[in-house]
Amino acid sequence: MLQINNMNVYYGNIQALKGVSLEITEGEIVTLIGANGAGKSTLLKTISGLLKPKQGEIVFEGESIGGKVAQAIVKKGISHVPEGRRVFSNMTVEENLELGAYLRKDKQGIREDFENVYQLFPRLFERKKQQAGTLSGGEQQMLAMGRALMARPRLLLLDEPSMGLAPLLVKTIFRIIEEINQSGTTILLVEQNANMALSIAHRAYVIETGRIVSAGTAEELNQSDQIRNAYLGGH
Template identity: 85%
Template sequence: MLTINDINVYYGNIHALKGVSLEINQGEIVTLIGANGAGKSTLLKTISGLLKPKNGEILFEGKPIGGKVAQSIVKMGLSHVPEGRRVFANMSVEENLELGAYLRNDKQGIREDFDKVYQLFPRLHERRKQLSGTLSGGEQQMLAMGRALMARPKLLLLDEPSMGLAPLLVKTIFNIIEEINKTGTTILLIEQNANMALSIADRAYVIETGKIVASGSAEELTASDQIKSAYLGGH
């Protein structure tokens, strides 16, 4: 579904991604783990069109998207839930969700997706008339995910969905990510909580200082001593 070949991305003089290659097959949950500043968010922003690669190629369902504008990438079926949630604070929950569907005009489908989002996130239904800025961190994360789903993505990019959430809520969010995947949405997940991410992922990549240094099935990486000591708090 997504193929990235040897992309390089710069912030000014900083070489943020160095020859990164990876692939995601339809129906998978793939996680990207790495320390802060390793290039994880940069990679998601490059895939979703917020940053342009200097070279290399990004193919989504076989079509090149590297350097395309973000809006046309969303239209092709790729949604990005950014780090830090970024909900529109002075708009209601319902208005935020409507914005997620702004490129669509299939009224019936949009109504069905509202229902689906409210089924996945009953709390959002309870708070649908409330201003988003008054929601808790966990509720805002649910809203950011719900808003992305309103675009009916084939591939969902999630950047640090558990950041700043209480452990119980983290579990809830991860259960919902699995639920979303079961309905047929492919997922690329970036997550500080590597244990949690590997527990739901099919495959994983490890990124260090802008380079992919390891990849394999989630089980292989969970069992690797090197990964354990670096990312999983083991020895």
């Protein structure tokens, strides 16, 4: 579904991604784990068109999308839930969700997706007329995910969905990520909570200082001493 081949990305003169290659098959949850500053968010921003790769290619469903504008990439079927949620705080929950569907014209389908999002996140339905800025961190995370789902993506990019959330809420968010995947959406998950990420992912990549240094099934990485010691708090 998604293939990245030998991609290099720079911020000015600083190289943030170095020859990154990875692939995602339809229906998977693939997680990307790594320390702060390793290049995880840069990778998602480059896939979604917020950054342009200097070299390499990004192929989505057989079509090269590297360097296309973000709007065109959303239209192709990729939605990005950014780190820090980035909801529109002066707008209501409902208005934020509407914005997620701004490229769509199918009114009936949009109504159905409103229902689907409210079923997935009942808390958002209770707060639909409330300003997004007044929501808790967990509710804002739900809203950011709901907004991305309103575009009906085939591939959902999630950047640090558990950041700053209480442990109980983290479990809820990860359960919902699994539900989204089971309903047919492929997911690329960037997450510092490597234990949680590997518990729901099919496959994983490890990134260090802009390079992919390890890849395998979630189970393989879970059992690797090197990965356990670096990211999973040892044995």
